[in-house]
Amino acid sequence: MFMIQVPRVSMLRVNTLRVLCRTGTLLQTGWSLKDRQSLSRAVTCALQCCVSTDSSSIRSLQQQFVPQDRGDKRDVRVRHLCTAQVCLTCWNCQHPLKQKPAFFCESCEVVQPPPEDTSYFSILECDCTFTLDTLKLQKKYLQLQRLLHPDNFSQKSEREQGYSESQSALVNKAYETLLKPLSRGLYMLELQGLNIEEGTDSAVNSELLMELMEINEALDAVETPQEANEIGQDTKGKLADLTEQIDTALNKGELQTAKALLTKMKYFANIEEKVKEKLSSFM
Amino acid sequence: RMSGATLRKCISLLVYRGKLFSPEHSTSCSYHKKVVDHYENPRNVGSLDKNAQNVGTGLVGAPACGDVMKLQIQVDDNGKIVDAKFKTFGCGSAIASSSLATELVKGKSVDEALTIKNTDIAKELCLPPVKLHCSMLAEDAIKAALSDYRLKQDKKEVLGEARA
Secondary structure: OOOOOOHHHHHHHHHHHHOOOOOHHOOOOOOOOOHHHHHHHHHHHHHHOOOOOOHHHHHHHHHOOOOHOOOOOOOOOOOEEOHHHEEEEEOOOOOOOOOOOEEEEEOOOOEEEOOOOOOOOOOOOOOOOOOOOOOHHHHHHHHHHHHHHHHHHHHHHHHHHHHHHHHHHHHHHHHHHHHOOHHHHHHHHHOOOOOOOOOOOOOHHHHHHHHHHHHHHHHOOOOOOHHHHHHHHHHHHHHHHHHHHHHHHHHHHHHHHHHHHHHHHHHHHHHHHHEEEEEHHHH | OOOOOHHHHHHOOOOOOOOOOOOOOOOOOHHHHHHHHHHHHOEEEOOOOOOOOOOOOOOOEEEOOOOOOOEEEEEEEOEEEEEEEEEEOOOOOHHHHHHHHHHHHHHOEEEHEEEEEEOHHHHHHHHHHHHHHHHHHHHHHHHHHHHHHHHHHHHHHHHHHHOO
């Protein structure tokens, strides 16, 4: 037999209290954080089972029993606890969202908040590989923006407008990152937990640094657009080579090699930018 | 030296943001002013003969942002740094940091120059937190130049001993 001990009874409505009693949820004040977390899930589940609940009582219960020290504010979402895994539901009609990521509800077609923990690759429906069909990427991006752009939501509720803004921004970010090989490669490393640290590179790569210095100095000294173009073409060739090498390394799972190559690519990408600036200065 | 177009872009950006001509706060310094000063009046841009016996060359790069920095020192027979030159390809803060670094090393002995810290550079230029790594790069460039100079002196000694 479960004993129920509810602190601050006056804050709870009577029918909510009845729900707790009915489903026999156990409450104790001395429980560990882990227990409290599973407890909050149990409470939410219990509330799901009951017919007469409203969002304000759910909210007050969540405030009571969800650990307060989380610090992050999340939308109060009602979750169905399926046997397989936790599925998200539409905030509007509670229909389960089966797609991942789900931009719109299948049932009521209302826009959903941006997905959490979804990679840019799955947002833009691409395989997580370094070689990417950028035309296909662009098509998908435009297709998504046609549906998600805030301009389409000017007559909708504030909540929907907010969701469309965040979704649209996320799709933009995903597209920008995946479009260029350098950012794409760096993102793929990031997904594996590898980042390029802020630090200095000296003895390790002195030959490369000397080469970079020479190219930069030559670029600085050009006097005609043709000279600048020559350097530009040369750099493009180097970047194409690096792209191939990075692809091979990532396919083989050689992350450290890929990281070193992406670092090299960053230096040459900067030179490519400078060539463009130099050429525009001639105009 | 930065190209004219980039310089114009940076200046126009700063003007647009109203920071170039905004009044200085009494309590905090305006880093833009000091960094821009190094753009407009770069000190010690250039090269020294890297094959010379009394020249130390430091070549460093920052992988995260792709900046490349070369700093060279010329040391006299008393171990004092009499000249320094730099060439940096990167953001304005990196250029300013290395420019300031060449100013700081001049007149110091090799041992004194080793004590120059990135925090001195960052403080002098009032670099924002996101640009602190530029001052770090400058400190590493100084150390690399000093190390190169030391290596050359050690080699000279060894050769001198061998001949004697």
